[in-house]
Amino acid sequence: MRERLLDTAGRLFYEQGYQQTGINQIIAEAGIAKGSFYYHFNSKSGLLVAYLDRFVNNWILGADIFLAEIADPKARVAGLISYRIANQKKNGFNGCALVKANAGLEAVDGELRKYIGELKQQMRDYVAAVISHSGHKKIISDEALTDMVVLLGDGALVGTAIYHNTDDLEKAVALITALI
Amino acid sequence: MRERLLDTAGRLFYEQGYQQTGINQIIAEAGIAKGSFYYHFNSKSGLLVAYLDRFVNNWILGADIFLAEIADPKARVAGLISYRIANQKKNGFNGCALVKANAGLEAVDGELRKYIGELKQQMRDYVAAVISHSGHKKIISDEALTDMVVLLGDGALVGTAIYHNTDDLEKAVALITALI
DNA sequence: GTCTATAAGATGATAGAC
DNA sequence: GTCTATCATCTTATAGAC
Numbered sequence: 001m002r003e004r005l006l007d008t009a010g011r012l013f014y015e016q017g018y019q020q021t022g023i024n025q026i027i028a029e030a031g032i033a034k035g036s037f038y039y040h041f042n043s044k045s046g047l048l049v050a051y052l053d054r055f056v057n058n059w060i061l062g063a064d065i066f067l068a069e070i071a072d073p074k075a076r077v078a079g080l081i082s083y084r085i086a087n088q089k090k091n092g093f094n095g096c097a098l099v100k101a102n103a104g105l106e107a108v109d110g111e112l113r114k115y116i117g118e119l120k121q122q123m124r125d126y127v128a129a130v131i132s133h134s135g136h137k138k139i140i141s142d143e144a145l146t147d148m149v150v151l152l153g154d155g156a157l158v159g160t161a162i163y164h165n166t167d168d169l170e171k172a173v174a175l176i177t178a179l180i
Numbered sequence: 181m182r183e184r185l186l187d188t189a190g191r192l193f194y195e196q197g198y199q200q201t202g203i204n205q206i207i208a209e210a211g212i213a214k215g216s217f218y219y220h221f222n223s224k225s226g227l228l229v230a231y232l233d234r235f236v237n238n239w240i241l242g243a244d245i246f247l248a249e250i251a252d253p254k255a256r257v258a259g260l261i262s263y264r265i266a267n268q269k270k271n272g273f274n275g276c277a278l279v280k281a282n283a284g285l286e287a288v289d290g291e292l293r294k295y296i297g298e299l300k301q302q303m304r305d306y307v308a309a310v311i312s313h314s315g316h317k318k319i320i321s322d323e324a325l326t327d328m329v330v331l332l333g334d335g336a337l338v339g340t341a342i343y344h345n346t347d348d349l350e351k352a353v354a355l356i357t358a359l360i
Numbered sequence: 361g362t363c364t365a366t367a368a369g370a371t372g373a374t375a376g377a378c
Numbered sequence: 379g380t381c382t383a384t385c386a387t388c389t390t391a392t393a394g395a396c
Contacts, residue, residue, distance in 0.1 A: 023389080024388080034391085035362065102342050103197060120342060147352075147355060151352060154335035172327075215380065216380050
């Protein structure tokens with residue numbers, strides 16, 4: 001039941017946004033009563049935290065699987081963006097789940113925003129690890145390349161969420177490929 | 181009155197997000213009755229469109245003023261990001277208004293998302309114009325540099341909205357400076 | 361652990377007086 | 379053009395039966 005709620009809520013949060021998705025819709029689509037929902041989660045924002053946590057875990061696990069297919073360690077750096085392209089094609093071009101969740105919070109809620117920042121840092125650490133094992137051309141430093149991949153990736157996902165295509169992500173792949 | 185509503189709503193939309201801001205709060209802070217609000221705007225999303233339109237106009241006007249202070253046309257390319265740093269410091273580190281508004285819409289509302297895409301294109305055209313007059317080193321093409329500036333800028337604003345600082349934007353300045 | 365019924369309040373929007 | 383009063387609906391969350 002808890003898993004079913006997380007699945008349904010995750011899908012709706014990502015497609016519609018956190019604020020746009022009400023408890024009523026979540027329980028209706030999951031086929032679960034309201035009382036049961038509040039047995040498993042203490043509040044709507046508690047559900048959001050659980051969802052974001054699972055999202056980042058799955059993102060890293062999925063990246064491991066995706067990059068394992070790429071033999072050349074240099075190509076894996078560009079593969080970090082290709083992975084995002086694959087994710088977007090699979091999940092409806094709604095951009096980054098963390099960014100979308102962050103935009104759906106009041107400016108007041110610094111606690112939750114801080115937590116999102118920590119999750120984002122986990123993703124950045126993963127990117128940095130891939131780059132450190134890549135043996136790239138060192139046109140720019142490891143750190144600068146990490147900035148490049150993270151910032152270009154996030155910027156391109158912004159375009160993805162607005163235009164509902166992967167054009168910007170493909171531009172990002174081209175820009176990064178020239179540097180590795 | 182209409183201007184006062186736009187000012188108040190714009191500030192609240194940007195600080196809190198579109199969905200988080202109710203008509204009641206807008207009219208309370210603007211000191212205007214609900215009936216008067218609906219005399220000036222036909223709906224809440226009508227107000228959003230007017231606000232976004234004005235935002236992009238002001239963004240371009242502000243960029244003109246900001247870049248006029250920079251003598252070297254090459255330095256103006258990096259100045260496009262410095263401009264965003266100045267904006268964020270002035271307005272509370274909430275990222276890009278268009279991105280934030282887009283995240284606050286249902287997936288269903290394709291019409292409004294398309295309009296946001298057009299506004300975003302106006303900003304990109306402005307960036308492309310600055311670059312075409314910059315006489316940069318041509319390490320990469322005009323088009324690739326435009327992608328770079330737009331995507332790095334948007335990506336860095338994502339970090340700004342999450343961490344409430346300009347660290348990522350300053351990294352973007354460094355990356356771009358190395359290319360011009 | 362799941363359910364139904366309900367609470368208290370906020371939401372966007374409208375009607376009609378002045 | 380601005381106001382007050384009101385509408386139906388939706389929101390998150392709780393109480394208590396089974």
